[in-house]
Amino acid sequence: MGGRRGSRTQRKHFKESRENVWKRPKTDSSSDPNNPNSNNTAWQPFATQNPSFDEYYKEQGLVSPEEWDAFMDMLRKPLPAAFRINSTSQFCDDIRSLLENDFMKSLQAEANEGSDLEPIKPLPWYPDNLGWQSNFSRMQIRKNQTLERFHEFLKLETEIGNISRQEAVSMVPPLFLDVHPDHFVLDMCAAPGSKTFQLLEIIHHSAKEGSLPDGMVLANDLDVQRCNLLIHQTKRMCTANLIVTNHEGQHFPGCRSHKNISNGSETTNKLEPSINQLLFDRVLCDVPCSGDGTLRKAPDIWRKWNGGMGNGLHCLQIHIAMRGLSLLKVGGRMVYSTCSMNPVENEAVVAEILRRCGGSVELVDVSNQLPQLIRRPGLRKWKVRDKGVWLASYQDVRKFRRNGIVPSMFPSGRNYMDPTDNSQKSENVENGNSEDVAQPDDPVSSSDNLEEEVSDLPLERCMRIVPHDQNTGAFFIAVLHKVSPLAAILDKSVSAQQNLSTKNDELHEKWSDQVTEEINGLESSSADGTDEKVEEVASEADGKISEVASEADEKISEVALETNLVGDGPDGVALETNSVAAQAPADKKIDSAKAGEKRKLQIQGKWRGVDPVLFFKDEAIINSIKTFYGIDESFPFSGHLVCRNSETNHVKRIYYVSKSVKDVLELNFRVGQQLKITSVGLKIFERQSSKEGTSAPCAFRISSEGLPVILPYITKQILYASPADFKHLLQYKTIKFADFVDAEFGQKAANLMLGCCVIVLREGGKTSSDFVQLDTSTIAIGCWKGRASVSVMVTAIDCQELLERLSARMETEKGTLAQEISGEPDEKQDMSGENINLNGGTQC
16 A cells, blocks of 8 residues: 555644633623623633532531631632742852842831732741742732832742742642652652652752762653653753653553673673662652642632542552552652542542552651641541442442442442352452452442441541641642562562472473483484583583573562562552563564574663663763863763763763662663653753854863853863953853953963863952862853853853842842951942942852
C-alpha cells in the first residue's frame, strides 16, 4: 500500500476541544436567569453551590453541623495568594527584610487609616517567615500604588526564582517529609513542580556551605507536557541534584543491577558501583485526585462535582502509593497527600495501604510538629456513594456494581461475598484474602439495616486541613514510616527462590546426564586418541554446569532484591512493575538469532521523542575549558559532565551533575536505560555560536546557571569590579575598556583573552588587586571580553533584579559606611552625570 505509514501523530479535533468555561457563547439562553429565552451575553459568576456536594459531605461528617455554614461560606470566597521565599537564594534575607519592613508595614499603616486593604502577612506555621500570604483583588492592585509596587516586585522575583508562588496548603507535605541533605527523594507525581522546588530548597539549604548536597531529587510525572512545566519551574532553582523523568507513577521502574555491566555508551567503572538499586530515603506521593479541595481557586468544579468522582480514582491512588512504598528504603518515610476532601481518596487509601503492608508500614503521629498549623484528625468512619445510593459497607454493593466499587473503599476493607458467587470466592482465595471474606445472608441489603463500619486502624493520625480554620484551601496528609520489607512481597520472593532452586537442580542434573552420555560415547570408540576429546568434553561440561548454576543463583538473588520493588495491585495481585520488558521502548528490536543469549542492554537514547543522556568524555574540549578558565584540579570534572547529543562536534550545551545524580545515571546505564529522563543536571557550559565566539580560544562560555557552582575554582578570565563599574555594566550592558571608572580595571579587562570572562563585585574600598574570598554570597556575572569592550551575558530581567538588590543594599549600608569612612568620599562622575561613591560598595 502506498502513502505514509501512520507516522504522523493523530490530530485532535479542535471543535471538540474542552469547553471554555470563561466565555459563554452568544446563543447561550441561560445567561439571564430571569428570562429563559434571553440572549443577554453579560458575564455571570460561577455557581458556588451544588446540592449533591452539600448532601455528600454532610453525610460524611466532614465538619460539625454547627460550623457547616462557616465552612461553606469560606469555600465560596476566592483563595488568598500565597508565595514562598527561596531559602537558598543569595538575596533571601534582603527579600524577607523588604517584605517585613516595607510592604507589610506600609499596608498595615493604610489599613489602620481606615482602608479596606488587608496587609500581607507571614504564614504562622511556615519556618523562618519564608511563607507569606496576600489577599487583594485586581481592582485593588490597580487603585493602590503600594499594592502595584508589591505586585511588580512579586512578578520580578518569581521570574528570577527568588520567590515561588504556591498555594499555602501545598507547602505542607514537604515539611513533614523530614528531608536531609544526603537523602534520595522521589516526587512521584511532581508537576507542576512547586513541591519539587521546595524539596530542592530543603536539601540545598541544609547542605554544607559551598558544596553540593550528597542527596538528590527525582521528579516524575506521567504527562510529557506537564513534565515540561515541571522543568520550567525547577529550572529557576539552578541545581545539579535533580532528575526529571516521564513515567506512570504506579509503574515507576525499580532499577536494580547485579553486575557492573558496560556498553559502548557507558562510562567504564572499574570499581564496584556506588548503588545497585534505585531506592529512596523519602517519597512524596501527591497523587492525582478529584481536587474538590481547590474549589476556592477553581470554582468551575462546583458545577462538575458529583459523589462518584473519587470512586474512579481510588484504585489508581492505591497503585501509586504501593509503588512508592516498594521504592522506599526500610526506615524511610513517605507522605501521601491529596487536595481532595473525599474520604474514599484519603482515609480509605491509607487504610488499604496499612492492611496490605501488615506491620511493615506504620502511620506516624506528627501532631506535635508545626503546632501553629491548625489541622484535624482523619476520619475513622465514612460511607460510599454510588449512583445516588449510600453504601455503608461492601455488603450493600449491588452485584452488577462490584467491578466499580471495591471493598477497600469502606472503613473495614472486608469483602462481603455472596455464597453462590463461586468465581468471586475462588478469586479472593487466590489473592490471599479468604480470611477477610464474610458471607452475609442478604448480600445486597439496605444500609439502613446495617451498622456503620468503623475502621480499627489509627486513621486519626492522618491530617485534614479545612478552609475555614486558617483561610486556606483543603488538603489531606498522611505520614507513613516503613519499618521492614513489605510482608506480601517477602512471601512472593521466598516462593520464587524455592522454584528457582528446584529449576537449578534440574538443569544441573540434565547437564550431568548429557555429559555422561557424550563421554561414554567417546570412550566406546578409541580409534582417534579420544582421551584428549574426553578431557575436552568434560572440561566444557564443567564450564556449562557452573554457568547454568551461576545464572540460576543470579536469578535467585534478583528475586531477593525484588522484595522492595514489587507492589500489589488493586485486587491483591502483585505487580511486577519494574521488569525490563515492560519498561523498554516500543521501537526496541530483538535479534531472533541471539534469542538464546543474554538480553542485550538497550542502547541509550531509544526513548521516542526524548534526547539521549550521555556522559561527556571529549578530553580535547574538557582540557581546553580547564586551561582557558584555569579551573582548579580539585573541581570534580570526571564523570560529572553530561550532554544530550551523541555527536560531540554538535554538542551545544554541557550539563553538570552531582555525585548522587551521577550514580543514578550510571545505574541507569547498567540496567538498560529503564529511566525515561527528560531533564537532568545543571547547564554549566554553552557553545558560543557568534562569529566572534568561534574565533575565541575556547568555544564554550560559562552559563549563568552554572556560574555559582564553578566560580570558586576559576583562576583565569576573572576580574573584580568596583560597585560603580559593576553597576555600569548592568545598566549599559556594554562598556569600552577606556570608559571604566577604575582605569586599572579597564586595563586588566583589555589584557584578558578573547572570550567569556567572569566579573565579580568586590567589596567597597578594595582595589582590583586585592584578594577577594569567593563564597556563596559572592555576586558575579558572566561577560564577554571582545576586542574593544566588555559585554554582559545576563538576561535583562536578571540585570534589573541585580540592580534593585544592589541599590537596596547600598541604601541600607550608606549610613553605616559614612560613619566608618573618615574624610570626604572619593567621588567621580559616571557616564550618566550622577555622582557615584566608589567606597559605597556592598558586602559580598
